[in-house]
Amino acid sequence: MRFSPRDARFRALLYQVLALAAVVGVLAYLVTNTIANLEARKIASGFAFLSREAGFEIGETSFISYGAADNYARALLVGLANTFRVALIGVVAATVIGTFIGFARLSSNWLVAKLSSAYIEVIRNVPLLVQLFFWYAIISENLPGPRQALSPVSGVFLSNRGFAVPVIEWHAAYQWVLAAFVLALLVAWRISAWARARQARTGQQFHAFWTGLGIVVALPLLAFIAIGAPFRLIVPELAGFNFSGGATLTPEFAALLIGLVAYTAAFIAEIVRAGILSVHRGQTEAASALGLRPSFVLRLVILPQALRVIVPPLTSQYLNLTKNSSLAVAIGYPDIVSIANTAINQTGQAIEGIGIIMAVYLTISLSISAFMNWYNKRIALVER
């Protein structure tokens, strides 16, 4: 390489250095300018507020106990847990429902195919925020108050305070049941590995799935009976203003979950349909000609090829669902954005608060991407 603008490699390097310098320069300007402005306006900065008492209550908490006397860091953690909860359940439910609808749209049954087409077209083309307001209004406007709650099954109550269900009271001996469940999972995994190896070696098949399922169900059940089957339900009861005892699915969570799942499922359905259509008809015909049963054709021939088309766009749908969960603020579900916004307002530290929100979503999104990339690599076509 010669150090002259006539040399193509030198020019390329020069431009890259200049571009990098420009980016670093702009960043440095923004940071120093922000700090100067904050000081000029006497606005507090830094993350010290995280250890101060938050002083506000949070409507629902998952996994983490919280009270108004706890600090901001814990409040934000509760928000994070709430975001995780809705995103995790949402991703699983949207995948299941989306796959189902995707298959339904390909169905040879005219009614089923048209119904799923209509669902996809309607849901995909209405803004999610509008749908959230719709679901929230349906739940909070149409259901009766807690004192007139609907009770379809004894112990289950449906009101505008949410869906109250009984829960099983935790018993110390239940840890044995849990242990038995984990053990059963391990055994089932070993059996399936052994069955696969044996089939590869001898061609003989073994019903590993059903055996595994039997073990996973039977072993914890045996443990449950062995510890004397202690069992007590905590049934929700109307006490004062609201139900106490049992578990409650709040209207905010329900509306957010239904909205996110319905919306994302419509996109996933289209992705699944595209994936299946991408596998040439000849493949199905060839598999059938070999004498494979239709369920095997789907599982062994079509799906492995379709998944390669499905997984990459599916990843972005998972990311979308997680990020869309921030619309929760509109209907009052206390997710990370909602809590961080409250913290911003109580402390006035907008830059730190927005920074935390961005870091959280970036971390979650990159984790989902990393996991899906790993999965994609696993199912990718191995060329020999």
Next chain:
Amino acid sequence: MKAVAAITGALALAFAATPALAQSTLDAVKAKGFVQCGVNTALAGFSQPDSRGVWKGLDVDMCRAVAATVFGDATKVRYTPLTAQQRFTALQSGEIDLLARNTTWTISRDTSLGLNFVGVNYYDGQGFMVPKKLNVKSARELKGATVCVQPGTTTELNLADYFRANNMTFKPVVIEKLEEVTNAYFSGRCDVYTTDVSGLVSTRGSRAPNPADHVILPEVISKEPLGPVVRHGDDKWFDIVKWTLMAMLEAEELGLTAANIDKALADKNPAVQRFVGATGDLGKMLGVDNRWAFNIVKQVGNYAESFDANLKPLGFERGLNALWTKGGLMYPIPLR
């Protein structure tokens, strides 16, 4: 959405050149030709657009009075409707010149937010509203209740404090937009709606399907001195807004109204003479026209006129907000 305000605020802090801050708010306002005033999105009696889109209310009159002080023309105001969560960032970032949005004066807001409260234009306290059919007589009976509240307010904190102090539990339903949170209450999602008593009265009068179905409980659980806010560090602008508020109160004390202010120009009373700018140079000291106070009263009215026009029709009493001479807390600092 709400994050947008915070983000634009943060971006403004990042991009705005530091020297621009050195320019005084008064010069900036004069240069653009209007006061950009942050108000509530829609709180009847304080700030709400009427059927023709004209903003009306006690806080709106504060904005108009500041415009009258600066320009001699109360119409030179533009309004930025803000939610509770957006308001401080909007002011910090310079998006608005003045925040008149039923905002409670507290030490933490006055110090760590980089703001200055100029005074109090409404003395308020936090209360609870419940449907009559629940048969609740006191806030102490609210154990286990579901409470609708707006986030980012002192209300949210007082609520938690009150229940903690009285050893009671509650479930908050926290929704940012006033329309949505009151909808949640009126649809029965919550047993209780809590905000400043003024807000409860206003909401009950303007949004309840049937106002008689809702009662405001007797307990007032906090002090909520509501007042206009400006940015910290611009004393000149701080003075202008502060004395605009004082002038409205002083006018009431002197008995000057929009109707009789023209005649007051010939009044012999030296205090009135100073007020209308016939003698002395109060305006010059503030850096505005000498007839600034005259313009305020002529175009906006005194405090009592603003209160009677905006709040009385909704069922508000003067109460704490009467002048000190009539048993209230409103005590204008001498204009001399």
